[in-house]
Amino acid sequence: MSVPLSATTREDAAAIEPAAATRRRTWSRNRLWEAATPYVFVAPVLVIVGVFIYWPLIYSIYLSFFDWNFVSPVKEFVGFDNFVRLAVDPRFHRALYGTLVYIVALVPAQVILPLGLALLLWPIRRSRAQAFYRVTLFSPTVISFSVAALLWLWIFHPLQGFLNKVIFDFGFAKVNWLSNPNTAIWCVIVVSVWKTFGFNLLLYLAALEAVPTDYVEAASLDGAGGWQMFRLIRFPLITPTFFFVLVTTVISVNDEVFGAINVMTDGGPFDRSSNIVYYLYEQGFRVFQIGSASAVSLLIFIGTAILTWIQFRYVERRVHYG
Amino acid sequence: MASLARASANAQSPAAARWSGRLGRGTVHLVVIVLCAITLFPMLWMLSTSFKIPTEVFTKDIQILPRTPTLSNFPDAFRYFPVANWFWNSLFIAVVTTVGKLAISIPAAFAFARLKFRGDNFCFAAILGTMIVPAVVTYVPNYILVSRLDWINTSSGVVVPSLSSCAFYIFLLRQYIRTLPQEIFDAAKIDGATTWETLRHIVLPNIRPGIAVVAILSFLHSWNQYTWPLLVLDDMKSKTLALGMQVFASNSESAQLWGPMMATAVLATVPPLLLYALAQKQIISTFVTSGMKG
């Protein structure tokens, strides 16, 4: 898997030779600069990450102890009031429950479904249709969540929607997909799967391609069949990708569904499709309760950290790094 | 590279295997085509609605194709709302974010892949660690910061905080740089090249495919970004396409303009789709090269 040196590089390398000779004269200053270079390379990223990710985390802790509506000049210190209020707010409980449903439903759907699809596409990877398949299956990924949700409004429409038309023709009763407290959350889930499975599919396809040929040939000479081949050879070799997809999906899944919730259901009906991200958005940016929104931020961070730790603790040990 | 089909052919008689292989592949094609159809179906509605007159958008019976197709939704969209501004904003934000992310990610990736310096592991961990922070956690403080800087309704308000989500790209590029043969770095050292020169003359030319892929992924990501711009961009003229789309149907006291909305949606979808279609092979091969191995 080596990358061929491009022709330009050789020429460039030759070109810098005389320049390097003159530079030896100012040796000590150069050495100082050389020692500093790695820091110069990583500093911009560290600064940006510090300002826009780590500082907000710390600032959230501070804000979560205040009652503040974002514009008032005074922040009123309220101790743990914001957390207490969350503990008794039924809308927050709904949002927590929704968060759980999204994780339980979407993590398998976004981790395993694309893997199945990648395996399906694998035997026909030499086919001329492959490029078309890959572009088509990935295409929902490149459109915006707001567009995606607007398109699905038309499919889920209670009276004129495509889904109900089909159901009705088969003799079933129409369903108010987005306004029925039991189905709305599943509509959001379906749209999210449709919208996001393409990216993970791409990662799996790449992982399968990266499996060294000799492993597979050796196994096939031993008479390993399709499923065995997958279980014993391919899967272990793509476990790093599997683990990566798993961890990132768990972290991002509730962020991702926000767009669909906001466009399709507004968390409704009766907060039944809401999740913790939507709740935070409402608290912070619709009703401007900065303190309670910050408290929610902290809870989200702690929850995510715990989930990630569990995965590293119990799943990562099974990962096979080739 | 041996395919599954060829592998199983070893065990059976060649002719039978060829037939069962074809049949199997046929079935697979069929399944995949059905999946593609499901995937494309909502987008078909987008395309057809963009050519529909208002009275044909919602009908009692399913009417996939427009009966009296019209092109007027496209110019109308631009007249109703500043769609041209939205388009430009989306493009500007996506391009500047991408350039910015590359500018900070490439040197960092190189440093983590090839340079030894005190605290390197700590720095790398600090950056990778951001991947476990869901973006939403930072929204409230960042919104306060951005509004203090008077960046509400500006591209800077979207671009600058977005630069912080570059950990994945740094990781990807670092893996890519690691696959470059050690000899070229040794050669550069013998020639007395400085670290900076090595980056410019050795690393950059050799990781162009990797850069291209990161650029495309970042472009797609920012083009479609929804939540953060939703918070920062309120003014009608400062919106991006992803946000502006909703305005067509948001005001219940005005008309819901689905035709022009879908026309705008088509315009918003074509650039990223083309970009991806052209680059999809390259993206996969970059993922293959760099892998997910730690």
Next chain:
Amino acid sequence: MGSWPAFAAQPVEILVLHVWGTPPGQAAASTMHPIAQLIEAFNAKKTGITVKGETPSTDYFATLQKAQAQIAAGRAPALVTTPWSNINFAVQGLQVATLEQIGGNEVRPVLANYKDEVLPLVTMNKQTVGLPLAFSCPVMYYNNDIMKQAGVDPAELFKDWASFKRLGAKVKAVTGNPILGLGNNADWEAQSIIQCNGGRVLDDNFKPAWDSPESVAAMTTIADINKAGLYLQSTTAESNAAFIGGSLAIWMASIASLGGLSKQVKFDLRTSPFPVFPGKPRKMSSGGSFLGCYARDKEQQRAAWEFLKFVASKEGVEIWLKTGYLNSTKFDYPVLPGQESAYIQLREGLTRESPWPGSRAAEIQKVWGTYVQRIWAGDIGAEEGCKQARQQVEPLLPKS
């Protein structure tokens, strides 16, 4: 009002924040929204005052929040469209400058042109907090083709809720679908229905009053209609699409949607006043907004008043009414077909849209709105729902 006196020696620029981006339905796409036309017409008079319009958001409350942020930053916008439902917030939270403060004795003759039913909506503590601008109320839009097919007389159907339920079944037989959809925040229409039954959403002190027997009975009405399969549980976008597509017979929504609807539908579109409760007067809530002045600076306030005078002039009103909003003045302006229902309701007396109190007003509205939907959809009983909503809102009310 032909010539306007040059007002200031120094040119002044004032900012107007409003919520209108789309031109109203019937207008060609190229025409500007009447609010923009108003601003342009005023600027053309070269009074030394330049008005600049901005749309920070198409959402009333979000626009007000932007104004709030600008006030806090010391850059108070001169005028902001302020919805009736936020009048408390405008007065207490944003310290709106009353017309009397900015216009002095010029105010009385200007307000004399406004209808008597309208002025109480902008009056608080005997002060006029702003100039009525967008003025609407919910009406019943219906598809007359479906009514004809069902052989139902719409006047009979919309007479009262009992006849609505009885005849509704016949309408349902035509489409096979629920017949009544909702086009707004549920709490707006709920307020109208509750008031028509003699109940109230908020009392005089802006405390919840929605758990009175009259309110509960009114809420039960829609829940029963839902039980009879006549109410369509849906999002606003869905019921709008269903009505336009001809599969939903009746849509409760703002009269301001008239223009947009009439351009999109293929059937005979009509409107009707809300059904009443037998023996009780109709008492609908109004919607829309007034222009409130938030400038702190005297010169800005004066300039804002000059612009308001133009908005309230015959010329200004004529430009504005192209929106399809109701005419809140005594100036003659033709009534659009379909608007009659709204004017009937206006004459019978409109109340202000619920003015939610305190700094957590938006949250209170959200909690109540959610319960309205739950009650109507049969997810919770009317009495229990109203009680729970009140309990949940209690800690959000301002401490007095």
